[in-house]
Amino acid sequence: MDFVWSRQLGKARVSVISDGTGWWLIERAFPDVPEDELRQFMELDAKTRFKQGFNVAHVSLPGASILLDSGFGEYGTPEQVGAILAVQDIEFTPGVIAGLATLGVRPQDVTHVLISHTHGDHVTGATKTAGGRKLPAFPTARCYAMAVEWLAPPDWHQGVEAIEREKAALDAAGVMELVDGEREIVPGVRFIPAPGESPGFAITRVDAGPEVVYYVGELFNHPAEFAHPEWIRRYRDCETLLATRQRCLARFADERALVIMSHYHFPSIGRVERSGGGYRWVPYDG
Numbered sequence: 079m080d081f082v083w084s085r086q087l088g089k090a091r092v093s094v095i096s097d098g099t100g101w102w103l104i105e106r107a108f109p110d111v112p113e114d115e116l117r118q119f120m121e122l123d124a125k126t127r128f129k130q131g132f133n134v135a136h137v138s139l140p141g142a143s144i145l146l147d148s149g150f151g152e153y154g155t156p157e158q159v160g161a162i163l164a165v166q167d168i169e170f171t172p173g174v175i176a177g178l179a180t181l182g183v184r185p186q187d188v189t190h191v192l193i194s195h196t197h198g199d200h201v202t203g204a205t206k207t208a209g210g211r212k213l214p215a216f217p218t219a220r221c222y223a224m225a226v227e228w229l230a231p232p233d234w235h236q237g238v239e240a241i242e243r244e245k246a247a248l249d250a251a252g253v254m255e256l257v258d259g260e261r262e263i264v265p266g267v268r269f270i271p272a273p274g275e276s277p278g279f280a281i282t283r284v285d286a287g288p289e290v291v292y293y294v295g296e297l298f299n300h301p302a303e304f305a306h307p308e309w310i311r312r313y314r315d316c317e318t319l320l321a322t323r324q325r326c327l328a329r330f331a332d333e334r335a336l337v338i339m340s341h342y343h344f345p346s347i348g349r350v351e352r353s354g355g356g357y358r359w360v361p362y363d364g
C-alpha cells in the first residue's frame with residue numbers, strides 16, 4: 079500500500095505519511111462558493127463531494143527525528159471520525175506508526191512532536207492506550223504546541239472529549255512544551271504562529287539547505303485556496319485566516335519553498351508560484 083512518500087532534500091529526509099482518505103462535501107468545505115467555480119479546481123462525484131487526504135509529515139535531521147502532527151491514533155473508527163469531522167467514507171491506511179516503521183523510525187526514536195493545532199486528526203495520535211492508561215505514543219519525545227492553542231478549550235466541532243483526554247494524558251506525562259511566538263525547535267526547524275484555522279495554529283519551516291520545506295497543516299486544504307485564499311470553511315476566524323494565508327503565500331513563493339498540506343491528495347507536496355494576481359500550486363515532481 080502506497081502511503082509513505084520520502085525524499086532526501088539537502089540535509090533533511092522529508093517524509094509524508096498518509097493516515098487515510100475521505101470525501102468532503104463541497105457545502106461543508108466551501109459553503110459560499112458556487113459549484114461551477116469549484117469544478118474548475120476539483121473533480122466532484124455524483125454526490126458533489128471531492129476526495130481528500132489525511133497526511134502527517136516526518137523530518138529526519140542529524141540528531142533529530144521530528145513528527146509534524148500525529149494523526150488519528152485512537153480518535154475512533156472511520157465511521158466515528160467521519161461523524162465528528164463531517165467527512166464521508168473515510169478509509170484508514172496502516173497509520174502513522176506503521177508508516178514511520180517503513181522509514182526505520184521506531185516510536186522511541188522520535189525526539190519531537192510538533193502539533194499544528196488541537197483538532198483530533200492532528201493530535202490524538204500522540205498517545206496510545208497501554209495497561210488501561212493513555213500514555214505518550216512516542217515515549218521519549220517532547221511535544222510542542224502554541225500555548226494559546228493548548229490552553230484554550232477544544233473546538234466544539236472536533237470531538238471535545240477525545241481531545242480533552244489527549245491533552246490531559248500529555249500534560250500528566252509532563253511531555254508538553256508550550257510555545258509563545260516563533261521558536262527554533264532544533265537548528266533549521268522553526269515553529270511559527272499562523273492563526274486563523276484556530277487561534278494558536280502553527281506551521282513548521284524546515285531549512286534543509288538548499289530546499290526550504292513548510293508543513294502547513296490545514297492552513298490550506300486544497301490548491302483552490304491558493305487562487306482563492308478567501309474561500310474559508312465555517313467556524314473559522316475568517317479575517318485572521320485570510321491575512322495569515324496571504325502573508326504565507328507570499329513567503330512560500332518568495333522562498334520557492336516546498337509546501338506540505340495535511341488534507342490534499344497524498345503526497346500533498348508542491349510549490350506555490352505567483353500566477354496572474356494570485357498564486358497556484360505546482361506538484362513536486364522530484
Ligand SMILES: [Zn+2]
Pocket residue numbers: 197199200296340341
Ligand atoms: Zn485536519
